[in-house]
Amino acid sequence: MARLLKSERLKSRDRIQEIFSGNSERVGKYPLLLFYTKSDEASASSFQVLFSVSKRNFPRAVDRNTMKRRMREAFRANKTALNDLLPLNNQLALAVIYTGKELSSVDSLSNTFSKLYEILAQRLSEIN
RNA sequence: GGGACGAAUCGGUCUAUCGCCAGGAAAACAUCCUGGAGGAAAGUCCGGGCAACGCAGGGCAAUGCACCCUGAGAAAAUCAGGGGAUUAAAGUUGUAAAGCUUUAAGACAGCAAGUGUAGCAGAAAAUAACCGCCUCGUUUCGGGGUAAGGGUGAAAAUGUGGAGUAAGAGACCACGGGUUUAGACGGUAACGUUUAAAUGGUACAAACCUUGCAUGUUGAAAGACCAAGUAAACCUUAGUUAUGGAGUUGCCCGCUCCUUGCUUCGGCAACUAAGGAGGGUAGGUUGAUUGAUCCAUGGGGCGACCCCUGGACCAGAUAAAUGAUAGACAUUCAAACCUUGUGUUUGGAUACAGAACCCGGCUUACAGAUUUGUCCCUUUU
RNA sequence: UGCCCUGUGGUGUAACUGGAAACAUGUGAGAUUUCGACUCUCGUGACACGGGUUCGACUCCUGUCAGGGCAA
Numbered sequence: 001m002a003r004l005l006k007s008e009r010l011k012s013r014d015r016i017q018e019i020f021s022g023n024s025e026r027v028g029k030y031p032l033l034l035f036y037t038k039s040d041e042a043s044a045s046s047f048q049v050l051f052s053v054s055k056r057n058f059p060r061a062v063d064r065n066t067m068k069r070r071m072r073e074a075f076r077a078n079k080t081a082l083n084d085l086l087p088l089n090n091q092l093a094l095a096v097i098y099t100g101k102e103l104s105s106v107d108s109l110s111n112t113f114s115k116l117y118e119i120l121a122q123r124l125s126e127i128n
Numbered sequence: 129g130g131g132a133c134g135a136a137u138c139g140g141u142c143u144a145u146c147g148c149c150a151g152g153a154a155a156a157c158a159u160c161c162u163g164g165a166g167g168a169a170a171g172u173c174c175g176g177g178c179a180a181c182g183c184a185g186g187g188c189a190a191u192g193c194a195c196c197c198u199g200a201g202a203a204a205a206u207c208a209g210g211g212g213a214u215u216a217a218a219g220u221u222g223u224a225a226a227g228c229u230u231u232a233a234g235a236c237a238g239c240a241a242g243u244g245u246a247g248c249a250g251a252a253a254a255u256a257a258c259c260g261c262c263u264c265g266u267u268u269c270g271g272g273g274u275a276a277g278g279g280u281g282a283a284a285a286u287g288u289g290g291a292g293u294a295a296g297a298g299a300c301c302a303c304g305g306g307u308u309u310a311g312a313c314g315g316u317a318a319c320g321u322u323u324a325a326a327u328g329g330u331a332c333a334a335a336c337c338u339u340g341c342a343u344g345u346u347g348a349a350a351g352a353c354c355a356a357g358u359a360a361a362c363c364u365u366a367g368u369u370a371u372g373g374a375g376u377u378g379c380c381c382g383c384u385c386c387u388u389g390c391u392u393c394g395g396c397a398a399c400u401a402a403g404g405a406g407g408g409u410a411g412g413u414u415g416a417u418u419g420a421u422c423c424a425u426g427g428g429g430c431g432a433c434c435c436c437u438g439g440a441c442c443a444g445a446u447a448a449a450u451g452a453u454a455g456a457c458a459u460u461c462a463a464a465c466c467u468u469g470u471g472u473u474u475g476g477a478u479a480c481a482g483a484a485c486c487c488g489g490c491u492u493a494c495a496g497a498u499u500u501g502u503c504c505c506u507u508u509u
Numbered sequence: 510u511g512c513c514c515u516g517u518g519g520u521g522u523a524a525c526u527g528g529a530a531a532c533a534u535g536u537g538a539g540a541u542u543u544c545g546a547c548u549c550u551c552g553u554g555a556c557a558c559g560g561g562u563u564c565g566a567c568u569c570c571u572g573u574c575a576g577g578g579c580a581a
Contacts, residue, residue, distance in 0.1 A: 005157055061482055073452050
């Protein structure tokens with residue numbers, strides 16, 4: 001099974017600012033919304049990801065934590081599919097936002113991720 | 129046996145597979161081992177530790193707390209034990225005012241220091257005459273006396289009886305009750321019991337206020353170190369240059385510091401205020417997890433809690449770990465079945481809620497289980 | 510994480526330190542008009558929730574809930 005390493009988590013404040021400044025590409029499939037930007041910097045991993053859940057949709061901290069954990073688990077399950085479609089020597093910064101207002105199971109989130117990757121693969125090939 | 133309300137304690141367990149965070153094994157994102165949310169982690173309502181800045185001293189202001197005593201505690205709008213008044217409910221004594229007993233409650237200092245407020249109703253809401261009563265006169269009316277009786281109201285000027293009077297009244301007397309002061313006895317004390325003297329006073333301080341006590345401000349996005357960078361920079365306008373400027377918690381007094389300019393007379397320099405145009409950092413380590421800590425034996429105390437001895441190390445992340453899936457068990461609810469057993473099968477439910485520097489409290493949320501107190505219902509003896 | 514503020518009709522605001530809730534707009538019915546607009550008349554509709562102080566609370570105090578703001 002694929003692992004999700006600490007170096008694959010997005011932590012740099014600059015990169016996060018870049019994603020949410022409005023210049024990033026955007027892919028959506030309910031209940032998930034994916035922001036991403038590309039950079040040419042070579043690094044250990046081919047992507048970095050962060051997960052976010054709105055306090056407006058989930059006022060209680062317990063629910064927010066649960067949804068972030070489930071998103072992380074579903075992302076981890078689909079990690080090999082993402083690695084296949086990414087080109088080498090490019091780094092992708094991803095921000096996954098949960099836009100639903102009710103809790104979802106890991107299975108449905110996993111399905112959503114695989115559909116998201118199909119759309120993402122199309123977009124990337126168009127650009128290239 | 130059941131139910132309601134209150135209080136205290138606990139608040140799911142195990143297995144498999146795949147993962148996340150921290151520490152250790154010389155090093156590593158591989159491998160192995162160890163550990164990994166709460167009683168409220170919550171609200172941010174109090175009190176501290178810790179840190180930076182400030183601080184000769186005095187006054188005012190502001191804010192908070194305050195029923196009292198003894199004890200516990202680092203402290204607290206904290207805790208334990210006790211005492212008093214008030215309010216509410218039930219019972220009871222009394223002609224009444226009011227008292228006594230039990231239970232419960234709470235943010236219980238002072239209205240007998242001053243000021244203020246008390247709508248409507250009512251004559252009058254704190255220097256009380258509407259009706260009534262008594263009396264006088266010029267008798268369908270007016271003057272005077274009167275707080276016994278009526279009516280209004282949340283509240284109407286200490287209750288009952290006596291004496292007294294034209295009629296009446298704490299104006300007077302006896303008893304009761306309220307407040308204040310002093311003495312005696314009991315108690316560590318708050319206070320209680322009792323005796324004597326004085327007094328006549330509506331309520332509201334969660335109205336201003338008064339009294340007592342306490343308080344410097346800010347808050348881990350504090351702060352320290354390393355790396356990198358550097359700006360105490362530039363422009364415009366106004367003011368000041370000594371009868372000044374700055375600092376000094378919000379204000380004042382006071383105190384401390386700077387300066388006592390240069391000049392070729394155009395300015396320069398310094399400080400302050402306002403505006404403009406720009407620039408830099410936000411990476412890492414630390415703070416930061418050994419502490420008013422937790423567990424056990426024994427001892428002291430009604431209790432809060434304390435002492436002795438021994439043992440343990442028990443989350444430490446930082447765009448933020450503590451999880452996902454499957455199964456079994458446990459508790460409980462409902463339905464079905466027949467073997468009526470604390471049976472089997474099926475289905476459902478298992479709360480409130482997630483550490484963010486750390487402790488002590490308070491408040492609020494909470495499925496279910498256990499223990500316990502009060503009340504009610506029912507059954508048996 | 511720390512600090513601070515605000516809750517009144519559907520909407521926007523009042524009620525001067527306690528005596529029972531007012532205005533504008535919206536909305537319903539009617540009048541006016543050939544029909545409609547404007548205008549006029551009569552209605553409708555609220556103190557976030559719980560507790561306390563007080564004879565009496567939108568107001569004072571307190572606890573929840575909701576909404577909002579500030580902080581290198």
